[in-house]
């Protein structure tokens with residue numbers, strides 16, 4: 001279970017989601033989705049309590065703050081944050097240099113094989129996004145934090161990568177928090193949708209509970 005209670009000027013919410021579930025954060029621009037992911041990642045420090053599987057990661061009263069590198073997370077934020085002086089393969093190796101098989105698997109699964117020796121500046125936006133996703137997975141995280149991870153992909157690749165994400169989420173027993181603005185993507189991927197507006201949670205449940213029907217656009 002992930003439990004978070006935030007009382008900040010930007011976020012005012014109390015949220016519980018099950019471990020090993022794929023949680024989609026859904027809401028208008030500025031509703032606080034990225035801020036919530038940054039809190040779980042350990043990139044924000046004050047005004048919230050966070051507990052993951054019974055371990056307290058942030059508690060302002062007890063002055064507890066677990067550093068990001070000790071959280072077992074893989075993350076893709078909107079700036080990708082790839083190291084510019086390293087090739088795709090070297091970026092992945094920095095995350096998990098001891099597991100070449102894992103790196104080869106991810107390079108292949110994310111359609112990066114012909115690009116593995118290129119530096120980020122010589123990649124398209126969609127290719128950089130896939131490299132960032134590969135790097136997030138390279139370190140075998142237990143918690144995956146994805147801020148619109150497929151937004152720069154074409155429709156065909158996007159559908160295939162949704163399948164890949166679902167598959168790796170399930171087979172590796174990950175807990176995944178994913179932001180998307182695409183309701184069909186949310187309906188396909190989510191065990192649970194958390195809808196947000198103005199820094200608050202406005203709904204939580206399976207896609208059909210939150211949106212009705214089969215969770216599709218209507």
Ligand SMILES: Nc1ncnc2c1ncn2[C@@H]1O[C@H](COP(=O)(O)OP(=O)(O)OP(=O)(O)O)[C@@H](O)[C@H]1O
Nearest residue numbers: 010027028029030031032033034035036179181199
């Ligand atoms: N560094 C910051 N300093 C002050 N306010 C910020 C900062 N970053 C974000 N905000 C504000 O916090 C609120 C939530 O922003 P956040 O980026 O979490 O929204 P979001 O739901 O992820 O939006 P989007 O869908 O556009 O990415 C917004 O009102 C935004 O203006």
